[in-house]
Amino acid sequence: xxxxxxTHLPVFxxxxxxxxxxxxxxxxxxxxxxxxxxxxxxxxxxxxxAALAVLLFKQNGSPIPYAMGGWPAPWGIRIIxxxxxxxxxLVIAIVGLPIALYTKGNLREEVGGRSRTARFYALxxxxxxxxxxxxxxxxxxxxxxxxxxxTLSACGLVSAHRNPRAAExxxxxxxxxxxxxxxxxxxxxxxxxxxxxxxxxxxxxxxxQVWQHSPHVVWMAASFMLTxxxxxxxxxxxxxxxxxxxxxxxxxGSAVLSGLAVKGYLICLLKILYNVFGQxxxxxxxxxxVLTAAGIAAILAGSILALRQDELKRRLAYSTVAQVxxxxxGFGFVNQRGLAGSLFYLASHALIKSTxxxxxxxxxxxxxxxxxxxLAGVGxxxxxxxxxxxxxxxxxxxxxxxxxxxxKWHLLLGSFESGNFAAAAVILAGSVFCAAYLFPILRxxxxxxxxxxxxxxxxxxxxxxxxxxxAAIIFFGILPTPLLTLxxxxxxxxxxxx
Amino acid sequence: MINxxxxxxxxxxxxxxxxxxxxxxxxxxxxxxxxxxxxxLIFSWRTALLVFAxxxxxxxxxxAGLTWRLAPDPLGAMFVLIASTLWLVAGLYSAGYMAxxxxxxxxxxxxxxxxxxxxxxxxxxxxxxxxxxxELLTLSTYPLVIHERSAEAVKAGAKYIIYSLSGxxxxxxxxxxxxxxxxxxxxxxxPVLAGQTGxxxxxxLALFIAxxxxxxxxxxxxxxxxxAMVAPTPISALLHAVAVVYSGVYGIIRVVYTVFGPELMSSxxxxxxxxxxxxxxxxxxxxxxxRQDVLKKRLAYHxxxxxxxxxxxxxxxxxxxxxxxxxxxxxxxxxxxxLFFCAGIIAEQTxxxxxxxxxxxxxxxxxTMAAFGVAxxxxxxxxxxxxxWSKYYLMRGGVASGSWPLALVLITSGIINAVCFIPTxxxxxxxxxxxxxxxxxxxxxxxxxxxxxxxxxxxxxxxLWPGLVWDGVQAVVNSFF
Numbered sequence: 001x002x003x004x005x006x007t008h009l010p011v012f013x014x015x016x017x018x019x020x021x022x023x024x025x026x027x028x029x030x031x032x033x034x035x036x037x038x039x040x041x042x043x044x045x046x047x048x049x050a051a052l053a054v055l056l057f058k059q060n061g062s063p064i065p066y067a068m069g070g071w072p073a074p075w076g077i078r079i080i081x082x083x084x085x086x087x088x089x090l091v092i093a094i095v096g097l098p099i100a101l102y103t104k105g106n107l108r109e110e111v112g113g114r115s116r117t118a119r120f121y122a123l124x125x126x127x128x129x130x131x132x133x134x135x136x137x138x139x140x141x142x143x144x145x146x147x148x149x150x151t152l153s154a155c156g157l158v159s160a161h162r163n164p165r166a167a168e169x170x171x172x173x174x175x176x177x178x179x180x181x182x183x184x185x186x187x188x189x190x191x192x193x194x195x196x197x198x199x200x201x202x203x204x205x206x207x208x209q210v211w212q213h214s215p216h217v218v219w220m221a222a223s224f225m226l227t228x229x230x231x232x233x234x235x236x237x238x239x240x241x242x243x244x245x246x247x248x249x250x251x252x253g254s255a256v257l258s259g260l261a262v263k264g265y266l267i268c269l270l271k272i273l274y275n276v277f278g279q280x281x282x283x284x285x286x287x288x289x290v291l292t293a294a295g296i297a298a299i300l301a302g303s304i305l306a307l308r309q310d311e312l313k314r315r316l317a318y319s320t321v322a323q324v325x326x327x328x329x330g331f332g333f334v335n336q337r338g339l340a341g342s343l344f345y346l347a348s349h350a351l352i353k354s355t356x357x358x359x360x361x362x363x364x365x366x367x368x369x370x371x372x373x374x375l376a377g378v379g380x381x382x383x384x385x386x387x388x389x390x391x392x393x394x395x396x397x398x399x400x401x402x403x404x405x406x407x408k409w410h411l412l413l414g415s416f417e418s419g420n421f422a423a424a425a426v427i428l429a430g431s432v433f434c435a436a437y438l439f440p441i442l443r444x445x446x447x448x449x450x451x452x453x454x455x456x457x458x459x460x461x462x463x464x465x466x467x468x469x470x471a472a473i474i475f476f477g478i479l480p481t482p483l484l485t486l487x488x489x490x491x492x493x494x495x496x497x498x
Numbered sequence: 499m500i501n502x503x504x505x506x507x508x509x510x511x512x513x514x515x516x517x518x519x520x521x522x523x524x525x526x527x528x529x530x531x532x533x534x535x536x537x538x539l540i541f542s543w544r545t546a547l548l549v550f551a552x553x554x555x556x557x558x559x560x561x562a563g564l565t566w567r568l569a570p571d572p573l574g575a576m577f578v579l580i581a582s583t584l585w586l587v588a589g590l591y592s593a594g595y596m597a598x599x600x601x602x603x604x605x606x607x608x609x610x611x612x613x614x615x616x617x618x619x620x621x622x623x624x625x626x627x628x629x630x631x632x633e634l635l636t637l638s639t640y641p642l643v644i645h646e647r648s649a650e651a652v653k654a655g656a657k658y659i660i661y662s663l664s665g666x667x668x669x670x671x672x673x674x675x676x677x678x679x680x681x682x683x684x685x686x687x688x689p690v691l692a693g694q695t696g697x698x699x700x701x702x703l704a705l706f707i708a709x710x711x712x713x714x715x716x717x718x719x720x721x722x723x724x725x726a727m728v729a730p731t732p733i734s735a736l737l738h739a740v741a742v743v744y745s746g747v748y749g750i751i752r753v754v755y756t757v758f759g760p761e762l763m764s765s766x767x768x769x770x771x772x773x774x775x776x777x778x779x780x781x782x783x784x785x786x787x788x789r790q791d792v793l794k795k796r797l798a799y800h801x802x803x804x805x806x807x808x809x810x811x812x813x814x815x816x817x818x819x820x821x822x823x824x825x826x827x828x829x830x831x832x833x834x835x836x837l838f839f840c841a842g843i844i845a846e847q848t849x850x851x852x853x854x855x856x857x858x859x860x861x862x863x864x865x866t867m868a869a870f871g872v873a874x875x876x877x878x879x880x881x882x883x884x885x886x887w888s889k890y891y892l893m894r895g896g897v898a899s900g901s902w903p904l905a906l907v908l909i910t911s912g913i914i915n916a917v918c919f920i921p922t923x924x925x926x927x928x929x930x931x932x933x934x935x936x937x938x939x940x941x942x943x944x945x946x947x948x949x950x951x952x953x954x955x956x957x958x959x960x961x962l963w964p965g966l967v968w969d970g971v972q973a974v975v976n977s978f979f
Contacts, residue, residue, distance in 0.1 A: 413674055428667030428670060432660060432663045480563050
């Protein structure tokens with residue numbers, strides 16, 4: 001039957017990378033096979049995500065549920081491929097494939113050793129599986145498990161670099177991220193005590209009725225959840241681990257961490273805030289104000305910190321802190337336009353930041369220079385790499401017809417709808433800051449020269465990755481409708497609008 | 499329609515070809531540049547004349563989830579005519595001025611690209627498209643500002659980018675609010691915001707004015723402009739005296755007449771303050787100009803002052819004032835480009851950039867200084883020159899709006915203008931003609947001199963026969979009143 005394979009898609013999309021990830025270390029001697037396997041997994045994931053999106057559009061956005069082992073909820077675990085989940089699955093797939101392509105043939109140089117490389121790939125796939133799980137999960141305890149899997153594999157990715165400072169960064173990350181996990185765990189415990197459910201829908205239904213019996217416990221749960229995910233998603237001022245971790249990781253690691261991993265935690269936070277606590281409780285605990293305030297602070301502080309970095313990858317890492325601010329800001333607007341804008345921005349930033357990190361990595365490994373001020377003349381010598389970097393920069397600044405603009409437009413609509421003019425001003429100021437820390441790189445690269453050096457664009461697979469990513473940034477800038485529709489429906493789901 | 503598309507594409511195609519031509523092949527590059535400029539000129543004129551004849555050209559695209567519209571109206575057509583004509587003239591001047599200099603490939607590529615984008619600004623048919631071109635204009639002219647690659651140029655470039663993008667940010671906020679209020683932002687005969695009420699509209703207007711005001715160099719948003727003078731002279735002349743700054747001025751006129759409309763404007767408190775903000779910029783700008791000793795800086799502050807003449811005319815909300823604004827848009831652009839061209843010739847031929855050391859320079863460069871003298875008289879607003887007529891209508895507009903002090907502002911400014919320029923011209927012909935080297939021979943000088951004298955001549959011609967442009971001006975005015 002045709003339907004039989006599509007019904008299992010929501011779970012396949014999670015277990016495929018997990019299972020393949022586990023067998024990779026045994027194939028360390030055949031590194032080329034490992035590379036091709038990873039690419040194959042990414043291609044299949046992309047096809048599955050696309051198939052889910054098509055299914056979802058066919059039934060006008062009503063979610064695709066899947067009962068694990070055939071057990072119905074609340075006894076069994078129910079996962080749901082809804083608009084939000086499929087949106088994030090698509091993002092993972094669209095970003096994951098180019099990152100996998102980028103690693104082809106040049107990861108060993110950065111990581112060193114066959115078995116180390118194979119282990120890197122194993123962790124990479126584990127992380128991808130965990131992220132896919134976050135997209136479709138509908139269970140609080142599963143959230144915790146997936147968060148742990150993601151965190152530990154992310155720590156592994158950071159420490160994969162041979163640089164000793166990477167180990168230090170990974171250790172810092174581990175300590176803080178574990179603290180975050182602890183808070184999330186505590187929060188889930190509080191919710192379980194209060195409601196007796198781990199399934200999000202059931203917990204939400206119960207919570208709406210009983211929260212007034214123990215408002216302080218529920219408040220604790222909410223604030224633990226916010227702080228826990230705040231640490232993991234590098235919400236300012238809990239971002240201290242991020243610049244080291246994201247700049248020390250090997251290039252594809254940085255790309256996947258900044259592009260996707262942070263977003264996974266944000267999606268979890270979003271699901272729990274809106275689906276479990278619901279907007280009434282969020283407003284009651286004034287969590288939306290906390291979110292907007294944190295977003296504003298992150299945009300301003302992250303941008304200013306990014307401006308002061310001379311090391312290219314650190315500048316990009318601080319930029320992530322700022323850009324996460326945009327997404328959190330949208331979470332705090334509690335209206336459909338703002339949330340849709342925030343989700344679109346999340347997708348757009350995933351594409352843009354992974355492009356920036358991958359191209360930066362390619363530039364650093366070709367030139368051996370890590371500082372912004374030393375990169376004069378790169379643009380002429382590595383036209384394709386710098387071209388992709390330029391497209392991503394324009395996207396991040398929010399020039400029309402690049403994907404970032406669409407996200408910012410809807411975020412602005414959302415901020416005006418919620419009457420938050422300060423947030424709108426910060427969104428716009430953030431664009432100017434963004435130009436201030438990215439355009440000097442472009443100016444150096446194109447309008448200055450370093451004579452004599454023979455720098456070249458990387459190999460075919462890497463070039464293909466750059467072309468794919470920049471094409472996606474432009475495509476979603478010009479034709480955002482499919483992704484935007486998903487984001488708008490997801491926002492409507494989160495707000496329980498019809 | 500095809501004229502419009504070709505007018506917009508000429509520059510882009512030319513820019514791409516220029517970028518592909520090897521850096522050493524000067525001859526081929528020159529051919530391509532002039533072919534592109536000529537084609538842009540021809541198709542722009544055809545488009546503009548069609549628009550003046552009453553044709554309705556419209557192109558819409560659905561991109562990025564928004565509607566993008568190109569639909570030139572008489573106001574846009576006027577800007578198209580000014581921009582495309584002066585672009586060719588500046589191209590001619592560039593051929594002389596830039597001969598033998600570095601980085602010609604990037605210079606001409608961005609020079610042509612900016613042409614297309616400026617025409618895009620002029621032809622934009624809604625706020626979203628206008629915003630796109632306004633933003634792209636910043637990016638495409640940035641490489642021209644930092645053309646010298648010196649530390650000073652880089653600093654000026656950074657200031658230019660930051661100011662312009664901040665302005666664009668304010669503009670984007672205003673556009674999003676407009677969209678949220680009305681659901682569209684198309685420029686039609688009915689103003690976009692017609693029928694809206696509320697005190698918030700004052701703030702919206704302020705956002706729009708701040709957004710476009712950066713490029714229109716309204717004080718205190720003007721600081722980028724004097725610094726941008728590190729660019730090569732043809733760029734200062736064309737972009738920082740006309741094209742880029744006019745895109746701001748044009749945007750403000752659009753906002754006043756097509757987005758808000760005279761009727762709604764006259765009910766807003768902030769709108770009443772606008773003529774005075776413009777007057778302040780007029781007077782302070784020209785006063786600072788008088789104190790500048792570096793000629794290009796003096797011209798830059800003078801630009802700031804003159805742009806507000808146009809704005810003042812538009813802010814009066816009177817048909818007479820708008821006529822004056824349109825006349826001044828034409829007249830000022832011709833004269834100012836002449837002045838800059840003269841400054842460039844003086845700097846190239848004598849190496850002198852400081853006004854106080856230009857005594858006697860007229861004997862070496864008689865034609866240049868003659869053109870400079872004509873343009874200076876124009877800046878004062880003397881009769882045989884075209885600016886007399888624009889000032890006359892600006893004053894009438896001011897009086898018609900019920901504020902006679904506005905006319906006084908213009909008269910005062912005229913006197914300060916005289917102080918600003920006339921002594922320089924007089925000093926240039928001080929001393930003896932004997933023993934001076936004649937510096938106006940050679941092919942590159944003639945390439946610079948011909949457009950300079952030509953523009954001064956056209957200014958005189960319009961001054962003597964204002965009927966030449968009057969029909970166009972009236973078409974613009976009639977489309978709004």
